[in-house]
Amino acid sequence: MDLCCEEVTVDLRRALLGIARALDNVGFESKNHGQRVGYIAYRCAQSVGWEEEQAQLAFSLGLIHDCGITQMDEHRSLLTSLVPEGTHHHCQKGHEILKECPVLSIFAKPVLYHHTAWEELQFLPMGMLEKELAAIIMLADRVDYLYGETSSDRFGNLTPAGKASIIECLTDSAGTLFESNLVQHMCELVDNDDFWFSMDISYIEIMSSKFSAVPFFSQKMTLDETIAFGEFIAKLVDAKSAFTFQHSLKVGQLTEYLAKKLGYSQTTQRKLYLAGLVHDIGKLQTPRDVLHKPGSLTDEEFCCIKRHATDTRFSLQELFHSPQICEWASNHHERLDGSGYPLGKTAEQLDQPSRIVAVVDVFQALSQSRPYRDGMSLEQTMAIMSDLVSSNKLDKVVFSCLRKHAQYCFDLSTDRVSMTVCKAL
Incomplete structure (x- = not known):
């Protein structure tokens, strides 16, 4: 594909x-x-x-x-x-x-x-x-x-x-x-x-x-050089929050892995890695106390969080000459039933690469440990995601692929497997 x-x-x-x-x-x-x-x-x-x-x-x-x-x-x-x-x-x-x-x-x-x-x-x-x-x-x-x-x-x-x-x-x-x-x-x-x-x-x-x-x-940059530039940008997020960069890195790795399993070409796999890597760059503009808040968010705080997807879209439009990368990355909180943010897009407006990034973003966020909470088990993570698929929020084809390789993806998400092994699979 x-x-x-x-x-x-x-x-x-x-x-x-x-x-x-x-x-x-x-x-x-x-x-x-x-x-x-x-x-x-x-x-x-x-x-x-x-x-x-x-x-x-x-x-x-x-x-x-x-x-x-x-x-x-x-x-x-x-x-x-x-x-x-x-x-x-x-x-x-x-x-x-x-x-x-x-x-x-x-x-x-x-x-x-x-x-x-x-x-x-x-x-x-x-x-x-x-x-x-x-x-x-x-x-x-x-x-x-x-x-x-x-x-x-x-x-x-x-x-x-x-x-x-x-x-x-x-x-x-x-x-x-x-x-x-x-x-x-x-x-x-x-x-x-x-x-x-x-x-x-x-x-x-x-x-x-x-x-x-x-x-x-x-100078003309190759795709690999562009990706290295994207990795540099993502590392700047580390200045905001170490876990945010780890989340972005893992979303990039998991997105590339699922793209491979779904039959995409190597070039598209690498583009999806880049999209996953920079999907949260908008969080650089999110206040630290909101980004790191351990408890429930107020309505005002959640509105502040939602803004990061829009900030990601405009940041990427400035950084990369690629509507695809911008779309795939900034759509990661959109949902098939129109309940997502910030644009409330529906299934007809979301291509499969955008759906891959969205599925992986949820999977990695649930399974990753944060400074204020432990990551969920694989069973807990998959149960929550299954409900999101059943309610037509996340894509079932992408989720089926994830479920087929669930243990490996969980190990990758939680740093129990290296990307060297991933690229060999």
Whole structure:
């Protein structure tokens, strides 16, 4: 069985901006920090005379440089001083998830060292491009910190004294904390009113939309590279909740497995893995206290939870050029009888891939242990799902396939079997 040969592609420019917005939802107190750091780095790179492609890489790195932050306390610590303590953990975590994504691996080492002082960074055994990117993000990140610490006038603009204060701080750290040539050019920018006036989020997005074409952003990603990009995005959900990422990973694995058993081509199996992997990305915008609430939800809280399916749909429209992936992922709470959410779709509007993701989502959620409850047994899980099938909420053909392989799927869902074994079956 196969579906139309729709190509799954990624617009890296749009996707990285989307990731920057998603990182804000992890709990940053300084909203749009990534966008500002990208902007500051790009303007500095232009001033120094970097080639356009390298300047755009600096912008993109700025967007995602804090992808390793997992807790709000980590971000708060970055706002305590010019040289904060405890930066290693998020640098290391960001490096780990970036190096596993081929298309973004160029940013792995710069993220690892973006809080490393120039007097140490300049002697590290790494490529010149990586070193320069780490140095410019180190500087741009700290300029944004200083900007946040400097008082403005009653219209929200930096005063001459405020600019002088930032320039003095940067100059005092030239050659030690920051690379001297970068500091010289950054100080010229800091003294320029337009530099600050242009640091508006809408202006930054307009600026990036007008970037000229460069090879890095014109590359053609394979399906496997696109999936690796999806895995990177899903790992960002880990910053919100470790169990949420495990849920998404398992839904992806189980969806791919059932697609194989139902006779889909290998390409469609991989697309369904991707859809399962990113189906809950909208939960990045769900408040933690609602997402982790152990008891029953109020009507207001349940409405908040329902929103994540819509947020998933719009997030995926920005990240992937694939209506299929978007549909399959965002339909996971729709039900055949029209009782699901957020659109109340009915059987006629739900194709089988969407039904597979929906069945697997319920199965995995019931069987997986969460911080506030133990997972259900296989017997309990299948009994509940059987009732949902009988009441025409979940697809009986997909459920029959699941039931035929129930023990194996349960073991996969609860981490009792590896994907190496799964791919062999």
